[in-house]
Amino acid sequence: MKLSYHLVGLLAFGVGFNCVAAAHELPSMGEIGQFNVDERMRTLFTNPSNVKPLQKVSFAIKESVAQITPACPTLHTGNLYTLTNSQAGNINCYHFEITERSKTTAILVDQVGATNVDLSILRHNNDDTYTLLGSSKNPGNQDESVVILTEPGHYYWYIEVVESDGTPFNFGAAVATELDANEFNDTVASSTILPDRQNNIVGNMDSITDIDYFQFTAVRGQDLSLKLESTNINEYIFEIYNNGWMPIDKGKYIPVTGLQENQPINIRVRANTAISANPSNTYSLQVASIITSFSNHVVSGENGVIRIPYSAFSNPYLTTQAYHKLNWSLVLQDSTGAPVQGATATLKFVKDWYNPVDSMVGHQQTSNSDGIISGLVDLNLCDENEARVRHVDYSMGYKNTWESQFERGAWRIEIPTNVDLNDDEEVDLIGVGGDNFPWVHFAHICYQRLVSSTPS
Structure with missing residues (x-):
């Protein structure tokens, strides 16, 4: 663009x-x-x-x-x-x-x-x-x-x-000193108006006199994040209007806080006049709400799964179990608790716990206008990697003993917040799984054999 x-x-x-x-x-x-x-x-x-x-x-x-x-x-x-x-x-x-x-x-x-x-x-x-x-x-x-x-x-x-x-x-x-509502620099009239969602823009400078103006309205007064990136970052000057055009650090997540409802934020990218402009070089601009929380998260298998209970396999507990497919969903929220459109979350899924490097796949999804993330993971072939277990299930007046073969795996959810509070040049993450309990353990059930069934 x-x-x-x-x-x-x-x-x-x-x-x-x-x-x-x-x-x-x-x-x-x-x-x-x-x-x-x-x-x-x-x-x-x-x-x-x-x-x-x-x-x-x-x-x-x-x-x-x-x-x-x-x-x-x-x-x-x-x-x-x-x-x-x-x-x-x-x-x-x-x-x-x-x-x-x-x-x-x-x-x-x-x-x-x-x-x-x-x-x-x-x-x-x-x-x-x-x-x-x-x-x-x-x-x-x-x-x-x-x-x-x-x-x-x-x-x-x-x-x-x-x-x-x-x-x-x-x-x-x-x-x-007698200012009216129109005293702001009239160059803003040429701004590209950014929608109320996560925005990623690619632009360039055609000459050293080129300036790109953008305006984003914080509809809910939510906290925002700005970031300008380029492999030729010194070609650009990044600025925000706050009682005058103020230079902003480039290549970093810049939090913007203390906003009122429906407050417009004006930013611009202009050419560094000390360097010759190269129109073939581009910059990437992110203007996004900071993701501070999520809700209604669900990661589950199909309905009717005959689960392997804690009494049969307890180290670790197999929190999530499925036969063929894994469904996952959640809602992403900004600093006001409102849903955010265009944000991302990734389900990191390790199919084989004993071979995490080769079996881990990231499933990234983008939130819709209601802030909802949803995805479906096809589990494909099941390769048993744990000893078979026997367990009891009660159903319709019967005590059923099952023998289950399964492949043990794990999952976690990572959600970029769009801030880097500890300044380690990596975006801070929230989600499911952390330092103390990095993974939620999972059983892909390959086969279940009914050993016995007696009236209970």
């Missing part, structure tokens, strides 16, 4: 100054001194361990604003500031604070001649790391603009001089 939305993201942030300045009427505060970021500061801002992707997302926890020490001089929003005599390679940094939820439009304007300056906005996190919220890198002396939704906290203008003839330019930020 190919997904492409060319230039949408760049156009949304490439707002020209004439319309921006007229709308915000920012007063000029005149020239300010340059604060050139030194090598230590550049490393601090750009080191991947400091500009960090998210490993989990919670929409319930609102981070308090910490008392941080700004890394750069503090300026105020609502003004234009002038920088002059810049040189190519300079990086200037200035801090500003947001005190209430707002829409912030950061601008860099009035470039002339050979000047070419890029603008980025960073957020200073409470743990003294930094998150890149947006960048504008138009060619030549075009104006730059970054529009983001900002929560209370500390932010920076990060100004990179690509080329300069020393002529002045201006920068600033306009903050709007």
Whole structure:
């Protein structure tokens, strides 16, 4: 499945100054001194361990604003500031604070001649790391603009001089606190709407300007899981919108919690502009509900099986017994207890307990719209692998003694949860069978001979 939305993201942030300045009427505060970021500061801002992707997302926890020490001089929003005599390679940094939820439009304007300056906005996190919220890198002396939704906290203008003839330019930020329901970035209008089920999407990047947008609605407010995988993972940037586009760790299960009923989740995959795009490479995106429980599980043979009782064979107890076929079913549930469509479960069936490597087969099924998994296993030929046993069965007023030949096997059910809480790079599993009792033991009954039958 190919997904492409060319230039949408760049156009949304490439707002020209004439319309921006007229709308915000920012007063000029005149020239300010340059604060050139030194090598230590550049490393601090750009080191991947400091500009960090998210490993989990919670929409319930609102981070308090910490008392941080700004890394750069503090300026105020609502003004234009002038920088002059810049040189190519300079990086200037200035801090500003947001005190209430707002829409912030950061601008860099009035470039002339050979000047070419890029603008980025960073957020200073409470743990003294930094998150890149947006960048504008138009060619030549075009104006730059970054529009983001900002929560209370500390932010920076990060100004990179690509080329300069020393002529002045201006920068600033306009903050709007009266937001309506439509203030979210309008690029979401191009999103692929994902249904209320487990979703697995394959996409690619046709060019470095390609961006794929997706929206999933948590109908029940259930916990979600996100995962982006590719053999060429560095070609992609994975982001979620949470008061600004936030980078997400790639190649890992990312839990998304604290959601309200019918809350939309907006995510995007975009090309890494530092690497040439290769349209023949693909990514795989999983957007799924976390499977937290299951119910109504049944694994059984046919009706009317004359069972081998515990008194005849007790080590181990043969919990499940069948003649020809094994039926299994269960219901998969999300964090709200509701059924989940499109999730999977696997019945791992060992037909010969004494030869598990060669006789084990995984039977995977996918849940329907009611969250129901169901399957039928044909047992095929029966190869006796235990000593014959005699046992008594009472039926219709008779005491019947049977001799049974059987093949001993086992089964377990594994259900991927779509999370990796212990970070061992393997999905956590729930199901039937665990560390203490890994298997449920099974008897495939090959043949039963009636030895005697007497009135009871």
